[in-house]
Amino acid sequence: MKKSIFALVSSIAVLGAALAGCGGQQASTGDQNAPAGQQPAANAEKKPQLLRLNLHSEPPTADPGIAEDTTSGAIIQATFDGLTRIGKDGKTPEPSVAEKIDVSEDGLTYTFHLRDSKWSNGDPVTAHDFEYAWKRALDPKTASNYAYQLYYVKNGEAYNKGKAKAEDVGVKALDDKTLEVKLENPTPFFLELTTFRTYYPVNKKVVEANPKWANEASTHVGNGPFKMESWEHKSKMVLVKNDNYWDKDNVKLDRIEFSMVEDETTELSMFENGELDWAGAPMSNLPTDAIPALKDSGKMTTQPIAGTYWYKFNTEKPPFNNVKIRKAFAYAIDRQSLIDNILQAGQLPAMGAVPPSMALNKDGYFKDNDVETAKKLLAEGMQELGISKLPPITLSYNTNEGHQKIAQAIQDQWKKNLGVDVKLENKEWKVYLEDLHEGKFQIGRMGWLGDFNDPINFLELYKEKDGGNNDTRWENPKFKELLNRSAKESGEQRLKTLAEAEAILMDEMPIMPIYFYTLSWVKDDDVKGVVIDGLGGVDWKWAYIE
Structure with missing residues (x-):
């Protein structure tokens, strides 16, 4: 699904933007303060049918054939x-x-x-x-x-x-x-x-x-509930009701106005000052420092979704062309402490690639914070490569407060647990995506939100070395054969085959799962009918201002 640009305190993605896919989380759906299908009250039209939101970053495209991230996906x-x-x-x-x-x-x-x-x-x-x-x-x-x-x-x-x-x-x-x-x-x-x-x-x-x-x-020409009225790049976008839409009678909003502010604290301030009707997921994130107070106040809504936050290794460049070194870095992370001290929104540690709503192995494939094994694997991997010292290591992420805090914490854990110095590098989302696809990275942050609720959607990303979203450049013939076999199977046998495939993926560790997503947001009580599905996708078709 979807690449997650956002992906921090949320799911398709959430701190940054999810690819995709972007899109682990399981799935209460829709506006949790009112049923999505609830009809506006008789006096609803007295309030302007205007919804004001923030896009954390500029959508890379509004073309459905090209889009690969959650921000573009929501506009599409x-x-x-x-x-x-x-x-x-x-x-x-x-x-x-x-x-x-x-x-x-x-x-x-x-x-x-x-x-x-x-x-x-x-x-x-x-x-x-x-x-x-x-x-x-x-x-x-x-x-x-x-x-x-x-x-x-x-x-x-x-x-x-x-x-x-x-x-x-x-x-x-x-x-x-x-x-x-x-x-x-x-x-x-x-x-x-x-x-x-x-x-x-x-x-x-x-x-x-x-x-x-x-x-x-x-x-821009579309066929959906809304059409694009203006797009001031990296500043503002306005969608208006599409009077040519076949189901226009069920579309209540006249306008959706998006600002484009990258700073989550500024976004939350805009919400609290009445300049926005919604802050946080799925189009952005809440500032991590504000989450405890928002949670205690009862104003914050949190929803699990089917998505996984992970780091990708470039398996074609030393030292991460060595599987033991990849596993050492993956095992030397304390995921629960990241959730307890940074994320704080009910995420679950990810010990596999496939999220809980479609899990193939609920016990996972490795232990969280297994420092002893990590040290042993690092020493063996370096010996296999014939090196006594690791080359400079860089961890890349797209500009976002949450991604930065996670990267800093993991940087500290790798230094403490493995004695490894890691440089951090952040880039604007569009540039970051391009560099990832071109292999200009060693370790890179990404999130994946499911496009549909089936394990194949998470596993098939890594089927082909040159696959569109496989920035790791990893490929395994047995893994590929299992995915191909699963296409001809059904029921329990198919799930068993997919579990074998996930075990290979986690044994070779081209990706390092970190946590399964939740989405968290605050909104004005008058905003009703927004549908957020179990995969982290958002639909404003039925939204209205009460």
């Missing part, structure tokens, strides 16, 4: 609509642009019958827009890091890897209102996948006329 969720959409319960996919869905008995063919709907510029949304969007994301020239989400579609992976043609991909517009999709294997969660942004349509005419269409409000 507001301005686009898929064949299906997660409903007000925050769990269940419901028909959206598709008003009727037929599934073949063997589970391999889905036929989506589209309702009458329009783009924000008035063009009709057609099945051809979906076919074009999916093939565009899979096209190697697009270089979408999320293309693998479409590998469930027949020949999707083959086309993305240059082994098939676009016309071989199993998505076809039979006419303007009918989309036929053929899958590689039966995929029980496919209608959940079609709620995800990589499966959204794009307007072919708009995209082909201007490759930079998604970077400015004046050229």
Whole structure:
């Protein structure tokens, strides 16, 4: 799911931004102070239907075929609509642009019958827009890091890897209102996948006329509940109700105004001064120093979500090309102390990659704060590399108070437990992401929020060395074989196979899990109907000001 930019006191991500995926946390959903489906009171229209929020950082893109982080994903969720959409319960996919869905008995063919709907510029949304969007994301020239989400579609992976043609991909517009999709294997969660942004349509005419269409409000065209009115980069963004949206009668907000303030303390002050209606997750984080008082006051809401905060190792560069040294660094962390002293919002120590809501091994794969084993592994690893001293070590993270505090604490633990000096390096989110993808790091922070509630979504990130989100450059033939086998299995056998795969991932430790996410926020009591799903995604479609 989603890369988490945020990802600290939250989940898809939360202190910084989650990739993704971004998106461990388990899942109460929606606005916890009022049911998402609750209707506005009779006098609701007396208050301006304006919601004021803060984006912790500039969204890297508003293009659903390219986006890979939670900040971009939230804007895309507001301005686009898929064949299906997660409903007000925050769990269940419901028909959206598709008003009727037929599934073949063997589970391999889905036929989506589209309702009458329009783009924000008035063009009709057609099945051809979906076919074009999916093939565009899979096209190697697009270089979408999320293309693998479409590998469930027949020949999707083959086309993305240059082994098939676009016309071989199993998505076809039979006419303007009918989309036929053929899958590689039966995929029980496919209608959940079609709620995800990589499966959204794009307007072919708009995209082909201007490759930079998604970077400015004046050229952005979506089909969702809201449309982009303005985008002052690194300063402000405004979304307004999309009167061309097929379900506009259920959209109560007229405007969503986003400021872009990176400092969490400033954001909280803006909330307390009445300049914002909401502070904290999922678009930002609460300042860690303020969490105890906010918790005691009863003003803070905390929700577990399916996401994991981890550090990635660059396994192609010494010394982290040695598995024992990677494990030494992973074992020499006291995760519980990070949670107790820094995070303070009910997170759980992560001793595996897969979060609790879909756990394959509830006991985890290693011990927290196992310093003795860590020291032994470090000595053995250095001996294997033929070195008596480690080269300079740098830990990188994106600019964010929470990420910084975690990095500083881990830096201290590595010095105390292993005698290792580690330099810290922070970068602006977009630059940080680019450097991670280009291998310009040794250890790098990232979070992953689930795109759907299944372990494969966390494990498949590391299936291919050159996979879009596999910045570790690690690959293991047995791990890959197990994931491929699981695609043809079901039930307990499939879960057993995936557990074997996770055990390999944790034995080779290309990533170092740290904690499973929760999201924490404060909001004005008048804000109702915001849906935050169990994966950390946010939907303002049904939000209103009471």
